[in-house]
Amino acid sequence: MSNLNLLGKDTIFAAHSFFSGGGFGDLGIEHGCRLPVLTACELLEDRAKLISNNFGETHVFQGDIWELKDHMVSTIEKMLSGNRPWLMLLSPPCQGMSSNGAGRIQAAIRDGKRPNEDERNRLILPGIDLVERFQPDWFILENVKRMENTIIRNEINEPENILDTIARRTLPLGYTVRSSILDFRKLGVPHNRERLITIGCRLPEITKVVPPQKEIFFKVPSYLHPVASHGPGTNNEFITLRKAIGHLPLLDAKSKIRDDADPLHRVPKWNENQYNWMSVTPEGKSAFENNKCAHCSYINNNSDLYCRCGELLPKPSTEREYWPCDCGEVVPISELVCSCGTAKKDKVINKLDLIRGFKTSYRRLRMDRPASTLTMNSGVISSDMKGHPVQNRVLSLREILILSTFDQGLNS
Numbered sequence: 001m002s003n004l005n006l007l008g009k010d011t012i013f014a015a016h017s018f019f020s021g022g023g024f025g026d027l028g029i030e031h032g033c034r035l036p037v038l039t040a041c042e043l044l045e046d047r048a049k050l051i052s053n054n055f056g057e058t059h060v061f062q063g064d065i066w067e068l069k070d071h072m073v074s075t076i077e078k079m080l081s082g083n084r085p086w087l088m089l090l091s092p093p094c095q096g097m098s099s100n101g102a103g104r105i106q107a108a109i110r111d112g113k114r115p116n117e118d119e120r121n122r123l124i125l126p127g128i129d130l131v132e133r134f135q136p137d138w139f140i141l142e143n144v145k146r147m148e149n150t151i152i153r154n155e156i157n158e159p160e161n162i163l164d165t166i167a168r169r170t171l172p173l174g175y176t177v178r179s180s181i182l183d184f185r186k187l188g189v190p191h192n193r194e195r196l197i198t199i200g201c202r203l204p205e206i207t208k209v210v211p212p213q214k215e216i217f218f219k220v221p222s223y224l225h226p227v228a229s230h231g232p233g234t235n236n237e238f239i240t241l242r243k244a245i246g247h248l249p250l251l252d253a254k255s256k257i258r259d260d261a262d263p264l265h266r267v268p269k270w271n272e273n274q275y276n277w278m279s280v281t282p283e284g285k286s287a288f289e290n291n292k293c294a295h296c297s298y299i300n301n302n303s304d305l306y307c308r309c310g311e312l313l314p315k316p317s318t319e320r321e322y323w324p325c326d327c328g329e330v331v332p333i334s335e336l337v338c339s340c341g342t343a344k345k346d347k348v349i350n351k352l353d354l355i356r357g358f359k360t361s362y363r364r365l366r367m368d369r370p371a372s373t374l375t376m377n378s379g380v381i382s383s384d385m386k387g388h389p390v391q392n393r394v395l396s397l398r399e400i401l402i403l404s405t406f407d408q409g410l411n412s
């Protein structure tokens, strides 16, 4: 890595990233903050390759951090030649836990049994080892909100709140640590994302102002966290879909699935059913709420698939197999006996049923709000909150990039 800057007498202005995923968080560090990411570590091969493709000078460790840790230490030692890194990013895939799950782990440890635990929640431990070893000026963890309540089995096999583990291990090294939930919409991000952001710093000018303490979680974002720039109490509104993506060319999941001028502004085609259900779904609503009959205008119930006049309502539905009983019932094929007591007949009929789904699926977003939380299945209308507010389609790749703030073209 060329042109590394030394800060003070022993700190290299660069970052090391563990649990990097596809390197999307690191994009903000290297390209947003102009802070070179010297190393990245990721378990999965395809994601690690993506990092290598996008970060030509970053050394990528691919594999399990528990196994790689010693190799990582020696590699990073060579890179830093006795200096500290300025920043370490460690955002292990913590699943977050209800107090229920925490209680089970505690009870198992007490009884001398190995608890039934989510191993991913313990990945923080090798991460803290690396912070201890290299003592960066800053470290940052980004994680699910519920991490705040997560109990893990710590390095000495005792149950401990994960934030207490971080505090206990880093306080003796002189770190001030603060952990708060940030609503990213308040920072001008045009989609809903709330994450627990934990920041540690060992610089005397910071620890003087924000003294180290054992209790690190704060309901109100701390002095170390960024100040809200958007939303109530600020001079800026939240960034809405209209502002973020309202200017993009029209697309349609049947008749125009790509924009010739932008290869990333494209959407998957919908099948005829999906198109029909969604084309009559208003902004902000789900196709499961299409209760009004086009034939007689009667407003039916959410549980109805057919109007009382007999017309099929435009709701997400699928054919399922039934057997007809002599009593008049149609019985699901998996049931061996009818409620009247008659045993299953060989005859099979197909009947349309509502798709079993969450009412957040087949749902359109709202133009005058930020998008809902972006998730992996952004191209799938049957997933949560994926419909464009007014056009018949899901969001395009270009739009997802803009809403993720990966797109340089976004003017906020």
Ligand SMILES: [Zn+2]
Residues within 6 Å of the ligand: 293, 294, 295, 296, 297, 298, 307, 308, 309, 310, 311
């Ligand atoms: Zn009707």
Ligand SMILES: [Zn+2]
Residues within 6 Å of the ligand: 325, 326, 327, 328, 329, 338, 339, 340, 341, 342
């Ligand atoms: Zn029957």
